Amino acid sequence: MDTRQQSNYAFRGAVSTNNALEEQKHDNEEETAQETLRPDEDMVSVVPRADISGKCVVANTEIKVGSHLFTLYGDKLREPTPYxxxxxxxxxxxxxxxxxxxxxxxxxxxxFQYTPSWDLYAVRDILPGEELTFDYTTTEWQMAQPFQCNCCSTKCIHKVQGFYFLNPEQKSEREGVISPVIRAQLQE
Ligand SMILES: [Zn+2]
Structure with a gap:
């Protein structure tokens, strides 16, 4: 997969890593997510990507390492989709x-960083016009729709199908970045 499609789902609130507190914190999280998201609208744009029939997110301005970009919120599904x-x-x-x-x-x-909500941050300075990306294998155990990656990184894993399918070296390189869900799966 190279792109994700426009969502038609209604707003459902930000994700919490603490399930026990999720319900009581729900309202606060919705407010936090909306407040946090608003300034980000100016930092990035969604634009068509030239090499594929899809879209991508690019920086409108220089984004400094450590900058908050997005809070994850949306409709919760029982099964994964490509998005x-x-x-x-x-x-x-x-x-x-x-x-x-x-x-x-x-x-x-x-x-992503995972507490208290799931939030996407810049891990290095990002230049104006540069595409924003994250590593899907840090959050997906087995992907609904594996795809071929052409990111040109020397570390490219080529077939992106979820953390489960990485080799031991690739898994170890992601140790500090994987989600609590992946971490829990590893301990089972
Ligand atoms: Zn790649």
Whole structure:
């Protein structure tokens, strides 16, 4: 997969890693997500990608390392789709907003952090016009629709099908970045 499609789902609230508190925090998280997302609208744009029949997210301005980009929120599904992000063993969020158009790279310039909500941050300075990417294998155990990656990274894994399918070296390289869901799967 290189692109994600426009979402038609209604807003459902941000994702929490703490399931026990999820319900009582729900309202606060919705407010936080909306407040956090608003300034980001100016930082990035969704544009067609020249080499594929899809879209991507590019920086409108220089984005400094550590900058917050998106909070994950959206409709929760029991099964993965090509567009979802796995947040529990049987829970997959169909992202709302521009996040759904952030494509995969094996040497990405953004990554998720997972507490208290799931948020995407820049892991290096990003130049104006540069495409934003994250590594789908850091959140997906087994992808609904594996795809061939052409990211040109020296670390490219070529066939992107989920963390489960990475070799031991590739898994170890992602140790500090993987989601709590992947971490839990590894311990089973
Ligand atoms: Zn790649």
């Amino acid at each position: 979802t992000i796995q947040v529990a063993s049987h829970a997959h969020i169909h992202p709302e907003g521009k996040l759904i158009f952030v494509n995969h790279s094996c040497s990405p310039n953004t990554r």
